[in-house]
Amino acid sequence: MSRRLKRIKANQIEEVLDKLETMHPEAGCALNHRSCFELLIAVVLSAQTTDISVNKVTPALFERYPSPEELAEANPNDVADIIKTIGLYKNKSLNIVKLANKLIEDFDGEVPGSFDELISLPGVGRKTANVILAEAFAEPAIAVDTHVFRVSNRIGLTDADDVDKTEEQLKKRLPKDKWIRSHHLLIFHGRKICHARKADCENCLLNEVCLKRGV
Ligand code: SF4
Numbered sequence: 001m002s003r004r005l006k007r008i009k010a011n012q013i014e015e016v017l018d019k020l021e022t023m024h025p026e027a028g029c030a031l032n033h034r035s036c037f038e039l040l041i042a043v044v045l046s047a048q049t050t051d052i053s054v055n056k057v058t059p060a061l062f063e064r065y066p067s068p069e070e071l072a073e074a075n076p077n078d079v080a081d082i083i084k085t086i087g088l089y090k091n092k093s094l095n096i097v098k099l100a101n102k103l104i105e106d107f108d109g110e111v112p113g114s115f116d117e118l119i120s121l122p123g124v125g126r127k128t129a130n131v132i133l134a135e136a137f138a139e140p141a142i143a144v145d146t147h148v149f150r151v152s153n154r155i156g157l158t159d160a161d162d163v164d165k166t167e168e169q170l171k172k173r174l175p176k177d178k179w180i181r182s183h184h185l186l187i188f189h190g191r192k193i194c195h196a197r198k199a200d201c202e203n204c205l206l207n208e209v210c211l212k213r214g215v
Pocket of ligand 1: 154193201202210
């Protein structure tokens with residue numbers, strides 16, 4: 001009996017990326033922002049909640065606190081009042097006020113551009129740091145969120161049981177100049193077709209090449 005493949009072959013990766021591009025030409029950052037600071041705050045707020053719900057609260061948040069200086073002075077309870085419709089809003093309010101203070105104390109009020117500096121900020125983990133590097137600084141990075149993790153492993157781009165290993169394998173297998181784009185494509189695919197509860201394989205252009213691991 002032949003052993004079931006755990007990953008697609010290296011020469012199939014380009015086909016997967018091309019087909020994802022065909023299905024999701026509109027893929028891109030879905031968090032509204034006008035600066036690195038706004039992007040950073042929006043990404044921190046997006047943990048375990050949807051980008052749509054974050055986009056609903058950030059206009060009022062950034063109108064009241066347009067820069068790290070104003071946010072650093074904010075009362076976390078007032079911040080919580082503005083963002084209370086999103087998940088984990090109490091912790092997030094505390095974190096973004098602390099984050100603004102750290103930006104001022106350690107980085108002259110600017111968003112830093114290195115991975116190690118980014119993860120030194122309150123509320124900023126590996127995924128957020130990678131998103132900021134890619135979106136704000138155009139540095140090759142792959143942020144692995146729940147969609148990227150699920151879709152990469154279903155397709156067989158990776159064969160990993162956690163997000164860190166998934167990131168590691170994606171970086172080894174995908175061309176570096178496709179890292180940022182692949183991140184967006186995999187997220188959009190997870191949101192629109194390869195859903196967590198029911199993958200819509202019949203309407204997916206990857207139906208032939210995908211290993212459908214766990215589906
Ligand atoms: S074929 Fe099915 S499991 Fe594979 S990527 Fe498409 S929707 Fe997901």
